[in-house]
Amino acid sequence: MRVAWKEKAIKLILLATASTSILIVAGIFVFLGREAGPFAIEPGLKELLGKRWIPVSFQKESFGILPLVAGSLLVTALATLITLPFGIGTSVYISELARPTEREILKPFIEILAGIPSVVIGFFGLIVLVPLVKACFRLSTGLTALAGAILLALMAIPTVISISEDAIRSVPVSYKQASLALGASKMQTIWRVTVPAALPGITAAVMLGMGRVIGETMAVMMVTGNAAIITASPFDSVRTMTATIAAEMGEVAFGSNHYRALFCVGIVLLLATFGLNIVAQKVLKKHRVR
């Protein structure tokens, strides 16, 4: 009787700790909403749809977040494009082709890459990558969306590798055996059987990688030039949502329109990462059930 009561108490405590994260996420949404809310009344949400982001001005302040959203989208899309071949190639190699010793060497290095602080990557980007991008493409400056995308890809690749490697490994051996028994070569088996079977997992991996990319701040802020313009060219400078919040939150006067606008940017950002994560989790779950 007493033991059962104790067990119940422990269970409750564990439940409480487990639900903290839910509470925190909900709390963040509520807090962001509360700080951003007054912007909807004055000067109105329409202001956010403008094409100019000029938060500090003697003339007229504008809080159009379109350039920021466009900047984040461009950098994220480019980073994903760069991540795909490296992420998938490496995970296929590690899970299917590498000898055990090679795997022993590759895996720790990939994990180290994942652990490098983003300021360090950003500093590396500013000193090494930016001049390199400028020289390679004969640009007037290397502070471009492309430089940011390359750095972000560096950060996303480890995530993508470890999750897609998992996915590829969990493809049943019987699939491969059947393919090989039918006379398919090793390469044919990998590209036509194993990888397609692991595709949902790989998709989820890429989406989680994108989630990391879109939320990354420091490295992008240091190398993208931060000009708030709407562009689709990787050789232009862009200002991402994260960099805007990081650069401007420090000086903003509490309760001003600028302050509220930054929270609106935060909400958009949160919704984007939230959406990506939910879709990725759904895809992963489907894959596991199969």
Added chain:
Amino acid sequence: MSATFKKLAKEKLVLPFVIAVTLTVISGCTKRGDQTEGEKRYITVKGSDTMVHLVSSWAEAFMQRNPGIEVSVTGGGSGTGIAALINGTTDICAASRSIKEKELTLANRKDIHPHEIVVARDGIAVVVNPDNPIGELTIEQLGKIFTGACPRWSDVGGPDEEILVLSRESSSGTYVFFQEMVLKKQDYLQDAKLLPATSAIIQSASTDKWAIGYAGLGYALAATDKVKIIAVKADDKSAAVIPSDQTVKSGQYPIARPLYIYLDGEPDGTIKKFIDFCLSSEGQSIVTETGYITIKQ
């Protein structure tokens, strides 16, 4: 040390190279406990990135003369510093611009009464790549370049190349001052690259041949091996003036500004001691050493 670092990391604006110049001395945190009013043993200074070098040099000399007192200095931008003063998270705010009307009302609402002291002067140098043939510009031309009215170097008498405009982030006091003095309160062009630190501007101007940017005089003078400082003319008729100690003090160089320290109310106790030190002849000689200009003639 690690607690201070965390605080810096939280600011996000403060980049590693700023951290490198940021002096933070904490020799014994335990002493913080026994501080009493007027007998503060630990004071914090926060604010302008332009002034970090100057204030930390003051702090260093001050701590040498007054063992047992700790002065911790961090950057982040004038706006950040003023916000910190208003929120009561710093004792002293270093600012490279005067406090705005908006900030003053906000401070008064929180029962904080900013007290302004001019501690030094600073010129803002306009810098370009050393390979750029342009050596002098008028304020009007600079304004046109930074607002985007003159997009090419040929518009101001240079070669037919596009101008790459570099600016600080909008949280910087230098950004607002330059906007007021040179852009005549117009907006920067949308295409301007907003860089998070002065060192990033120097770095970019030294590698990008057609770039133009601005930096505090102390910073620019220390980087003359990487960038060229432009001589500025107040208008068409006046002579071009290279920013220097003499030209800023004499008022010939047109882009100059006072550097401020803000406190909550009149200084007293240790804070007064520190301010007095900054204004003393020893403090002012540090101003000269670090590349700024003294307030005394």
